[in-house]
Amino acid sequence: MTESFVSAYNAQTPTSKALFERASKTIPGGAGSSARTVKFGWSPYPPFMRQGTGSHLTDVDGNEYIDYLLGLGPMILGHRHPVITQAVADAIAEYGTCFGLPYELEIEAAEKVVAAVPGIEKVRFTNSGSEAVGSAVRLARAHTGRRLIVRFEGHYHGWQDTIYWSNHVDPKLAGPKESPRPVASGPGVPLELTDTLVVLSWNDPESFVKLMNERGHEIAAVITEPAVFNTGCILPEPGYLELLRSETIKHGSLLIFDEVITGFRFARGCAQEFFGVTPDLTTLAKGLGGGFPVAALGGSHEAMSMIAEGRYSHSGTYNANVVACAAVSATMDVLAEPGLYERQRALGDRLAEGLRKIAADSGIAARVDGLGTVFQLWFSEHAIKNWRDAEQYADEAMFTRWWEEMITRGVLFHPLQLENLFVSLVHTDEDIDRTLVAAADAFEVLRAENRNR
Numbered sequence: 001m002t003e004s005f006v007s008a009y010n011a012q013t014p015t016s017k018a019l020f021e022r023a024s025k026t027i028p029g030g031a032g033s034s035a036r037t038v039k040f041g042w043s044p045y046p047p048f049m050r051q052g053t054g055s056h057l058t059d060v061d062g063n064e065y066i067d068y069l070l071g072l073g074p075m076i077l078g079h080r081h082p083v084i085t086q087a088v089a090d091a092i093a094e095y096g097t098c099f100g101l102p103y104e105l106e107i108e109a110a111e112k113v114v115a116a117v118p119g120i121e122k123v124r125f126t127n128s129g130s131e132a133v134g135s136a137v138r139l140a141r142a143h144t145g146r147r148l149i150v151r152f153e154g155h156y157h158g159w160q161d162t163i164y165w166s167n168h169v170d171p172k173l174a175g176p177k178e179s180p181r182p183v184a185s186g187p188g189v190p191l192e193l194t195d196t197l198v199v200l201s202w203n204d205p206e207s208f209v210k211l212m213n214e215r216g217h218e219i220a221a222v223i224t225e226p227a228v229f230n231t232g233c234i235l236p237e238p239g240y241l242e243l244l245r246s247e248t249i250k251h252g253s254l255l256i257f258d259e260v261i262t263g264f265r266f267a268r269g270c271a272q273e274f275f276g277v278t279p280d281l282t283t284l285a286k287g288l289g290g291g292f293p294v295a296a297l298g299g300s301h302e303a304m305s306m307i308a309e310g311r312y313s314h315s316g317t318y319n320a321n322v323v324a325c326a327a328v329s330a331t332m333d334v335l336a337e338p339g340l341y342e343r344q345r346a347l348g349d350r351l352a353e354g355l356r357k358i359a360a361d362s363g364i365a366a367r368v369d370g371l372g373t374v375f376q377l378w379f380s381e382h383a384i385k386n387w388r389d390a391e392q393y394a395d396e397a398m399f400t401r402w403w404e405e406m407i408t409r410g411v412l413f414h415p416l417q418l419e420n421l422f423v424s425l426v427h428t429d430e431d432i433d434r435t436l437v438a439a440a441d442a443f444e445v446l447r448a449e450n451r452n453r
């Protein structure tokens with residue numbers, strides 16, 4: 001953090017500062033998830049929010065932000081979308097919240113998800129992405145009778161022991177690019193699980209084909225984000241998802257698309273519809289409930305058969321509760337508006353293009369990678385095709401300065417360059433114009449600083 005930022009931020013957010021001190025006494029790190037803490041870039045303290053409406057947030061000091069953080073993904077329809085909020089309120093008033101038994105609204109929500117997402121013929125609702133992924137991984141092992149899971153560096157699949165590996169780890173521990181070493185993403189993960197995983201670099205067809213030829217018969221599942229949103233926004237190289245699909249079919253392994261964060265972002269049928277590749281199992285969360293907490297595990301009849309037949313117990317007290325199902329049902333309806341995705345992708349592309357031009361005019365090496373409704377601005381001269389590229393080429397210090405200049409101008413996104421900017425389906429042309437004005441000012445400051453270095 002620069003000193004000038006800290007003093008400007010302190011002056012702008014005195015109530016947040018006081019709340020952070022108070023929160024830190026009872027909440028570890030002063031916030032409810034580690035991604036909201038100082039350790040994850042929210043330094044010297046995160047701004048505390050008062051309310052959100054549409055694409056805007058207001059903090060406790062009355063500062064307004066154009067929101068590109070979107071709750072780290074779920075607020076795909078902006079804050080307090082009137083249709084979703086009303087549907088949830090009505091459902092609670094009419095039905096209750098939790099029965100421990102099935103009910104009709106649950107079927108309605110499931111039918112809409114099945115109709116929307118190509119790879120989902122059957123679906124179970126649950127509560128968080130981590131739960132859905134944990135179930136998908138275990139189900140894949142049960143279904144195939146195999147043990148090995150293939151995952152990719154720089155992807156995040158939640159915090160369960162079986163999969164909380166090799167996200168953003170110390171590059172010195174990660175081994176060579178051609179054959180990375182699995183590295184637990186934090187302390188407490190049993191190292192005995194090392195042998196249950198193979199970790200690969202993403203967007204690298206050779207290493208994948210080599211692995212499948214050598215060990216395909218041992219592999220229960222290959223799990224991937226179909227576009228990597230947990231290392232900026234990295235799109236698959238042409239043919240790469242198709243290769244994951246054909247090789248997994250060839251070797252009898254399941255393909256899991258973890259669409260917890262990509263789901264409903266590019267298209268109502270998720271990234272799998274957008275890229276035209278259908279997995280065996282899909283995990284969903286974030287966008288699924290339009291801001292309400294809900295997740296799902298879905299897949300083909302075949303991949304979900306052990307659950308259907310009762311041979312695999314997928315359980316959870318709060319699974320498919322009324323709040324969750326009302327939110328899913330209403331969100332699926334709102335996302336069906338004709339032209340919605342095309343319009344917002346064009347809007348996001350205008351922002352991305354504007355940022356590219358501002359960066360180019362400033363002479364600062366930067367690139368904007370992604371696709372309309374989600375992208376990242378990397379301070380890098382090189383293309384970023386996977387986590388190793390990001391580690392090697394992207395300038396974190398420059399990103400931090402850009403973030404500092406943007407948040408003090410009322411534009412909010414995550415302070416870490418390995419996160420990204422989300423454009424919701426309710427951001428407006430005016431939001432984009434205001435963001436570009438702020439970005440031009442911010443780059444002017446960065447340019448002046450670079451000149452004086």
Ligand SMILES: Cc1ncc(COP(=O)(O)O)c(C=O)c1O
Nearest residue numbers: 128129130156157158258260261
């Ligand atoms: C791709 C992916 N999978 C799983 C998760 C975990 O989801 P949750 O935070 O709901 O447990 C996340 C969260 O960011 C994610 O991005």
